[in-house]
Amino acid sequence: xxxxxxxxxxxxxxxxAIDLYEKNTIKYSLISKLYDYDINLKFNNNxxxxxxxxxxxxxxxxxxxxxxxxxxxxxxxxxxxxFACMKNYxxxxxWINNHFTINYEMQAETTFRDLILISNLEMCKWLYxxxxxxxxxYINQFYKLSCTYNNIEMAKWFRSLKDSxxxxxxxxxxxxxxxxxxxxxxxxxxxxxxxLKYNDNQPFKLAVKNNSLVCAIWLCNLCEDYKVEIDDDYExxxxxxxxxxxxxxxxxxxxxxxxxxxxEENMNTEENEDGLECPVCxxxxxxxxxxxxxxxxxxxxxxxINMEKCQMxxxxxxxxxxxxxxx
Numbered sequence: 001x002x003x004x005x006x007x008x009x010x011x012x013x014x015x016x017a018i019d020l021y022e023k024n025t026i027k028y029s030l031i032s033k034l035y036d037y038d039i040n041l042k043f044n045n046n047x048x049x050x051x052x053x054x055x056x057x058x059x060x061x062x063x064x065x066x067x068x069x070x071x072x073x074x075x076x077x078x079x080x081x082x083f084a085c086m087k088n089y090x091x092x093x094x095w096i097n098n099h100f101t102i103n104y105e106m107q108a109e110t111t112f113r114d115l116i117l118i119s120n121l122e123m124c125k126w127l128y129x130x131x132x133x134x135x136x137x138y139i140n141q142f143y144k145l146s147c148t149y150n151n152i153e154m155a156k157w158f159r160s161l162k163d164s165x166x167x168x169x170x171x172x173x174x175x176x177x178x179x180x181x182x183x184x185x186x187x188x189x190x191x192x193x194x195x196l197k198y199n200d201n202q203p204f205k206l207a208v209k210n211n212s213l214v215c216a217i218w219l220c221n222l223c224e225d226y227k228v229e230i231d232d233d234y235e236x237x238x239x240x241x242x243x244x245x246x247x248x249x250x251x252x253x254x255x256x257x258x259x260x261x262x263x264e265e266n267m268n269t270e271e272n273e274d275g276l277e278c279p280v281c282x283x284x285x286x287x288x289x290x291x292x293x294x295x296x297x298x299x300x301x302x303x304x305i306n307m308e309k310c311q312m313x314x315x316x317x318x319x320x321x322x323x324x325x326x327x
Contacts, residue, residue, distance in 0.1 A: 005017055021067075053080040074103070085127065102130075104131040147181075170193075180212040182215055207219055
């Protein structure tokens with residue numbers, strides 16, 4: 001009878017298994033009179049509990065609980081709870097949660113992550129409500145995982161938990177570009193916190209490095225400092241990064257004939273005798289002015305390019321602190 005009982009359970013014939021154990025039917029009553037048999041519910045490492053959970057048979061689980069609570073050891077309880085969550089067996093998961101102590105730390109590291117991968121937002125919210133204190137410790141990891149797997153709805157929910165999430169959009173933006181995930185990149189950019197020049201133009205360099213053509217072109221449209229050259233096979237073969245100050249010099253009619261590479265070389269090698277050489281035009285002229293940050297320029301150069309920040313230290317220029325040091 002033990003083998004027959006195990007056969008019924010393994011094949012998910014749970015109602016018949018109960019009838020056999022309880023001798024409910026006439027057939028099993030006659031057998032019980034002919035044979036004196038006992039059925040042991042503990043077989044195959046208590047796998048009977050997991051078999052019932054996998055079949056989402058709450059009635060059989062409740063029957064097992066009445067017959068022998070020792071069947072529900074810690075391992076079976078947590079595995080069964082995790083499996084019920086993954087399969088969206090909410091009533092089963094609720095029953096297990098109400099009758100046993102769940103290891104939520106373990107569920108956060110396993111079940112919750114798996115729910116993110118299969119985009120089960122409803123069950124994620126339910127789990128989070130069960131033990132907010134435990135799951136909130138992992139929110140940043142969950143948010144990052146949602147972005148990595150292009151799950152915007154899940155990421156939106158994690159981001160809405162403002163008290164728990166510490167968002168660094170620049171880092172996640174770079175990861176989205178690196179993974180060629182334009183959808184998440186655009187979503188992160190929409191919050192207005194992304195710096196395209198972050199970490200020495202890292203987003204654009206990652207797009208070029210990984211030949212993420214869609215991301216590279218999108219970044220070029222966002223920032224005119226970026227340029228890419230594409231071959232006939234739609235491969236990125238060259239790129240260029242300038243800055244706004246350099247672009248102003250190149251576009252200005254007074255500097256069209258001057259190559260920026262030569263200007264840059266002169267800035268690094270040439271020094272004026274009295275130290276009053278303008279870093280813009282590389283010449284020593286009259287009307288030399290000194291800014292509040294102690295850097296010097298031609299008065300005409302500052303006016304010509306409508307300079308708002310010092311191009312040496314990028315400090316904001318305050319007009320009241322400009323002083324004329326030579327006419």
